[in-house]
Amino acid sequence: MGGPVGSSLVSTRTGHPNHGAHGDGTVCETRELVKTYPAARGRRGAPATPAVRATDAVSLRVRRGEIFGLLGPNGAGKSTLVRQLTGLMRPDSGSVRILGHDVVRHPERAARLLAYLGQESTALDELTVALAAETTGRLRGLDVGAARAERDAVLDELGLAPLAGRPLKKLSGGQRRLACFAAALVGERPLLVLDEPTTGMDPVARRAVWAAVDRRRAERGTTVLLVTHNVIEAETVLDRVAVLEQGRVIACDTPSGLKGAVAGEVRLDLVWRESAPLDVPEVAALHGAAEETGRRWTLRLAPDEARAAVAAVTGGAAFAALDDFTLATPSLEDVYLALGGRTKGLVKV
Amino acid sequence: MTTLHETETASGAGAAAAEAPLAPAARLLPALGAVYRAQLSRARVARIPLLFVATFQSVGIMVLMRGVVDGGQEARAVVAGSAVLVVAFVALNLLAQYFGQLRAQGGLDHYATLPVPPAAVVLGAAGAYASFTAPGTLVTAVVGSLLFGLPLTHVWVLLAVIPLAGAALAGLGAALGLLAPRPELATLLGQLGMSAALLLGVLPAERMPVLLQYARDLLPSTYGVEAFARTFDAHPDWAAVGLDLAVCAGVGVASLALATWAYRRAAVR
Numbered sequence: 001m002g003g004p005v006g007s008s009l010v011s012t013r014t015g016h017p018n019h020g021a022h023g024d025g026t027v028c029e030t031r032e033l034v035k036t037y038p039a040a041r042g043r044r045g046a047p048a049t050p051a052v053r054a055t056d057a058v059s060l061r062v063r064r065g066e067i068f069g070l071l072g073p074n075g076a077g078k079s080t081l082v083r084q085l086t087g088l089m090r091p092d093s094g095s096v097r098i099l100g101h102d103v104v105r106h107p108e109r110a111a112r113l114l115a116y117l118g119q120e121s122t123a124l125d126e127l128t129v130a131l132a133a134e135t136t137g138r139l140r141g142l143d144v145g146a147a148r149a150e151r152d153a154v155l156d157e158l159g160l161a162p163l164a165g166r167p168l169k170k171l172s173g174g175q176r177r178l179a180c181f182a183a184a185l186v187g188e189r190p191l192l193v194l195d196e197p198t199t200g201m202d203p204v205a206r207r208a209v210w211a212a213v214d215r216r217r218a219e220r221g222t223t224v225l226l227v228t229h230n231v232i233e234a235e236t237v238l239d240r241v242a243v244l245e246q247g248r249v250i251a252c253d254t255p256s257g258l259k260g261a262v263a264g265e266v267r268l269d270l271v272w273r274e275s276a277p278l279d280v281p282e283v284a285a286l287h288g289a290a291e292e293t294g295r296r297w298t299l300r301l302a303p304d305e306a307r308a309a310v311a312a313v314t315g316g317a318a319f320a321a322l323d324d325f326t327l328a329t330p331s332l333e334d335v336y337l338a339l340g341g342r343t344k345g346l347v348k349v
Numbered sequence: 350m351t352t353l354h355e356t357e358t359a360s361g362a363g364a365a366a367a368e369a370p371l372a373p374a375a376r377l378l379p380a381l382g383a384v385y386r387a388q389l390s391r392a393r394v395a396r397i398p399l400l401f402v403a404t405f406q407s408v409g410i411m412v413l414m415r416g417v418v419d420g421g422q423e424a425r426a427v428v429a430g431s432a433v434l435v436v437a438f439v440a441l442n443l444l445a446q447y448f449g450q451l452r453a454q455g456g457l458d459h460y461a462t463l464p465v466p467p468a469a470v471v472l473g474a475a476g477a478y479a480s481f482t483a484p485g486t487l488v489t490a491v492v493g494s495l496l497f498g499l500p501l502t503h504v505w506v507l508l509a510v511i512p513l514a515g516a517a518l519a520g521l522g523a524a525l526g527l528l529a530p531r532p533e534l535a536t537l538l539g540q541l542g543m544s545a546a547l548l549l550g551v552l553p554a555e556r557m558p559v560l561l562q563y564a565r566d567l568l569p570s571t572y573g574v575e576a577f578a579r580t581f582d583a584h585p586d587w588a589a590v591g592l593d594l595a596v597c598a599g600v601g602v603a604s605l606a607l608a609t610w611a612y613r614r615a616a617v618r
Contacts, residue, residue, distance in 0.1 A: 088461055088617060090617065099368070100369055107617060108464070111461075111465075112371040112464045113369065118458045119455070120456055120458065120459075122450070122451055122454040123456035126390075126391040127391060136459075138375065138383035139380055139384070140463055141372060141374055141376075141464055187372075188372075
């Protein structure tokens with residue numbers, strides 16, 4: 001296959017300079033990457049844990065200018081995988097190439113090829129927003145003048161200028177995250193590795209993040225590797241997504257391509273007022289297939305079955321007990337479950 | 350195993366990609382300067398109350414010891430020991446805690462994913478913590494000299510004692526913080542190191558058992574204390590002062606090298 005896989009299907013983003021104009025250059029490639037955390041002996045207060053294969057033969061290829069996502073629930077191995085790509089962790093076996101460089105053999109080169117936004121802000125917490133950005137830029141090899149100029153530009157771009165003099169510690173979680181993102185942008189890199197960048201952000205900050213990413217992609221062909229457990233975010237911003245489950249890639253395609261794999265299903269959510277009227281035979285019949293979360297039932301059905309179910313619950317005795325219902329086309333969460341994902345840890349906000 | 354992603358990797362295989370140019374790495378001195386400046390600003394925000402604590406602690410010890418010590422050689426040891434104790438508190442204890450927490454909470458990832466020489470991170474932080482001790486050490490030395498009626502003529506020697514003893518203790522503190530498997534252990538080791546500096550540095554050496562005197566000789570802060578104590582003489586033995594400071598410098602180089610090694614080890618797990 002190869003070529004512009006499904007690029008025309010991804011309609012949520014503007015501008016797609018990667019396919020075609022910039023060719024099909026590989027920015028990041030892993031082959032048969034394996035990382036196992038050794039078993040830990042039990043200690044007082046901490047039970048013994050068996051060895052965990054956190055990365056299990058992962059082979060991926062990220063192309064230039066792509067926003068490539070790693071989607072999976074907590075503990076799926078997303079961060080472990082990313083740590084191996086950024087040179088922070090050495091894989092047990094397998095290879096990682098970033099822009100042609102062997103990062104397993106030369107982990108120190110990763111810092112000169114990519115910018116990484118980790119989940120922790122400890123190193124920057126007690127600095128002001130401006131100093132955090134400037135210092136990060138200087139440590140990325142910029143001289144004082146360039147670091148300050150880029151700092152000012154990035155803080156303006158992200159709307160952080162009014163907070164420039166405040167220590168990160170004093171900011172809200174979302175603002176602090178945005179400040180760390182700003183620091184990641186100072187000192188340009190062709191690859192941005194962002195580990196759950198928008199956690200805790202309000203919609204304004206999220207938009208600022210994605211606008212900044214889009215701008216870099218359009219102007220410089222920047223590639224983004226994004227770790228997320230947020231399904232909605234994955235569907236709207238990603239060009240391609242690898243779905244991770246217990247250290248393994250269980251699928252890798254465009255969001256729409258993945259959803260096409262489960263196109264035969266729709267999702268029906270039923271919310272009951274108090275409890276489900278199980279005395280209604282049609283409702284009792286659905287009960288077996290429903291996944292229950294409090295008063296909510298989630299059903300994955302073929303379209304005609306779903307229509308019949310909606311007819312049954314919206315007419316007659318069941319309707320009195322029904323609080324709300326939604327009928328939806330499959331989301332990436334449905335894809336994840338359909339592919340055999342077992343953990344229910346994906347976020348839908 | 351046939352999964353969707355294999356079809357992705359199969360295409361374009363064999364195209365041995367040329368290596369893209371690397372962005373320049375940060376050079377040692379500019380990076381050191383940037384870390385130093387950032388750490389100093391952190392310390393200003395977060396550590397001023399602790400500096401007061403360190404200074405009051407040292408002044409308090411001197412006030413207490415006034416009832417025990419009656420001038421002369423012992424008074425000099427108390428004043429010099431209390432002054433250097435401020436350095437031990439900040440450079441050894443607080444820096445061990447800082448690196449211990451940074452390591453435990455994943456904060457080292459930030460530095461490890463920047464093209465910065467490990468020595469710049471360690472030296473920048475150690476230097477910032479050491480220079481942060483300067484005002485407290487000076488205040489302690491001046492107050493102590495007034496309390497015990499010692500001359501302030503050679504107090505300038507602290508300008509050499511603070512950076513050199515600071516380097517030795519900060520290197521030790523950073524190494525402890527980076528090597529300790531858990532942050533609580535780093536805190537504990539830092540506290541122990543400071544307690545040792547307190548007991549072995551402030552109490553007059555002549556009254557100690559032989560074993561403790563050996564322990565005192567092993568502690569890098571001792572040489573800073575001795576160097577400073579010697580300068581209270583009317584005619585200081587400058588050669589001995591120089592030798593003490595040289596020991597501090599030597600230990601400083603060694604402990605900072607150890608800390609740099611510990612940083613590399615901690616940064617890539």
